[in-house]
Each structure stands twice: as C-alpha cells, then as structure tokens.
Amino acid sequence: MQDLQKYAPQIQKCAHCQFCQAACPVFLEDLLETHTARARLELIRACFLENSLPPSSRFKEIIDRCLLCTNCVQTCPAALPADEMVMAARYQLYQGKRRNALTRTALHRFMKQRGLGALLSRAGALAQGAGLLPPEFPAPSARPFLEQRKGVIPAEGKTRARVAYFVGCGTNTFYPETAEDTVRVLTRNGIEVLLPEGLVCCGIPALAEGDLAFAQECAAKNMGILTGLQVDAIITDCTSCGMSLKVKQPKLIPENDPLFMKAAVLAPKVWEATDYLNSLGLVEEPGRFPARLTYHIPCHRGWSSTLKNAPRALCSRVSGAELIEMEYPERCCGAGGLFFVNFRELAQSIRAKKVQDIQQTGAQMVLTHCPSCKSYLAAALPQLKVMHPLSLLARAYGF
DSSP: OOOGGGGHHHHTTOOOOOHHHHHOHHHHHHOOGGGSHHHHHHHHIIIIISOOSOOOHHHHHHHHTOOOOOHHHHHOTTOOOHHHHHHHHHHHHHTTOSSOHHHHHHHHHHHHTTSOOHHHHHHHHHHHHTTOSOTTSOOOOSSOGGGTOOEEEOOSSSOOEEEEEOOOHHHHHHOHHHHHHHHHHHHHTTEEEEEOSSOOOOSHHHHHHTOHHHHHHHHHHHHHHHTTOOOSEEEESOHHHHHIIIIIHHHHSOTTSTHHHHHHHHGGGEEEHHHHHHHHOOSSOOOEEEEEEEEOOOSTTTTOSSTTTHHHHHHTTSEEEEEOOOSSTTSOOSOTTTHHHHTHHHHHHHHHHHHHHHHTTTOSEEEOSOHHHHHHHHHHOTTSEEEOHHHHHHHHTTO
C-alpha cells in the first residue's frame, strides 16, 4: 500500500464513467470536479507517478478533503481502490507526520491500547466537560470495556460456535455498553466469546493519516495474535474495524513475511457481529420491544455482501419493533473518523441531510454499527436513542 507505483495499472483502468461523482459525499456538497475520486486519481498520477505537477497546497487540500468512505469504490465498475490510493498519497505527502509530534504520540498511544485507560478516560471526561474537545466528541466511559471483561465468556446452553471478539478503540473507550450487549446476545445464542489479549487498534486512524508504517505495525501485531487462535470466526461490532481486519491489514503485511499467507487465510473468518449472528441463526427468539426504528447503514459496509441487511433481518424478529426505512439509508453521516474535526463545516453540512432523512421517518431510535456514526448522529439528534443493532436485541432479551 506504501508503493503508489503498484496502483499505476489500476489508475489506467478508470473509464471516466463518473459513477464516483454521484457517490461522493464531499462532491455532493462542494460540487467541485476536483473532489471526485476520478480527479483525485488523475492528480495523484500527475504528482507522484509522472512528476508533471508539484504537490501544491491545493493538491494537499484535495487529498485531505476525502472522507475515505469507500462509496466510490463500491460504485466503481472496475472496483478501483481509490481510498487506498489516497492513503498512499497521504503517506507520500506527510510520511506519517500529518499532525504535530504531540498529537501523533497521543494517537499512537490511543491505538496501542485500543482507547484510553481508566485514568486517561477520567481525564478525557474532564476535558469534555471543560469544552476542550469538539461537542460531537463522545465523553469517554469511566471504565473501558476491556478493563471490565477478560478471557473467555462461555455460551449459554449448548455451544454452537467459538469466536474471538475484536473490540475496537471506539467501543472499548466510549461505548462499553455496546460490547457488553454484543457479548450477552452472542452467548445467549450459544456462541462462546474469547477476548484475546495483546491486540491493538485495527489501524484505520493511522491509514487515514497516511501513517502507513504505524498501520503496518498494528497489522503485524494483530495478525500475529489472531492467526494463532482456534476459533470459528473473528467478530467485531464496528464496520470500520471489520473492513480493516478483513481487507486492509492483510495488504499491509509484506508478501515475503510468513504472516502474509496466514493473514490471507484469516480474512474470510472476519465478520461484523450482527452479520455473523444472522448467518448462524438465533437459538432463542427475542422478547417484545415496542419501538419505531430506522437504520443508518455505515459507509464501510462494502467488505461483506450480507452485512447491511443483517440488522433488518434480526430486527424483524423483535416483536413490536417497527423498522421505518429512510429514503437514503446508505447516505454518509459526515463523521469519517476525525474528518468532522478537520473539516467541521463540511461534515456538518453532510450530516444535516442525513439528520433530515432520519427525522422524516418519525423514528424513536436509530440503529447503526459504527461508533463514529453513532456519536456524530447522536450529537445532532439528542431526542433520539442511537444504538448498535445488537443493543436492540439485548433489550428485547431483557438485558
């Protein structure tokens, strides 16, 4: 992924069909042709492959003003990995030093321990209360999930499967209740859950920063642990973590590394938790939970063909739950990891359309897999409850 030359043949495959234009949240707000995937790839080729243009400040803005949402990848007839080319371009531009040294050190520490420890969580809560963080930034939990649960959580009744649960940074630090709901629902349905020790961040924040060397370090650490586990599946509650584990991290392992083939074998085992449970089937029917719901489908959904429909299937099993579809359920919310911090007005403008779509449904709750989507939507919809699909199931089971 660090070598842009490897992408040169793929850039040549761009047919200029403009499908990416219709799918790009940034273009639909800015209406600037330079903010489409097609234009970005042409500029990357000119600046880094042909050296016919200098990487100017405007070029940097165009590369940075990408959400890495992958909507262009999902609509591209040639499936060009435009997001990876943008990541590689950021690596060429910044060499992992897009932010100042203090911020980079803090981000690396956050990623190495998959969030904040209890002490730093309390400090983060104080910073949130003092207004030192953006208002859309969720307050960290007083106690991260991985400090509450460890080891193996046995299945209830007969064990049908054994899974390793990759708890992402966002869930661990900000939404430990999502992880708890995930464990409870899976074990209620005969699935033994292992919480592997020693894992680090999935690497998505480093990839977004163009810090490919640190992302590679994360990949080697995670793949080294996960490939040694005797489990039926690797599950995660976060669609971005799932995309990274299944698609991105294996690409960061050098082909001459013994882990390369192991990572390739592991990739088919990676599932989003809702998707995995739906594929396996429920052992126990959920109880009644009357609620009007709508469903926001995160952008990082393209790595599984069944992921986006799994919550719909499971929601239909909850008596009293009424799912009211949005007009555009797959429309981006604008969060994009830390994109909403870097480009606040643009992100808010993208979110406004999603919020209007949600409000028009008249729903009381919003379901979504992504912690980043959850926090950014919840900040704009304080009157609604935003939760993970498995949290709905947990409530229906009486948890």
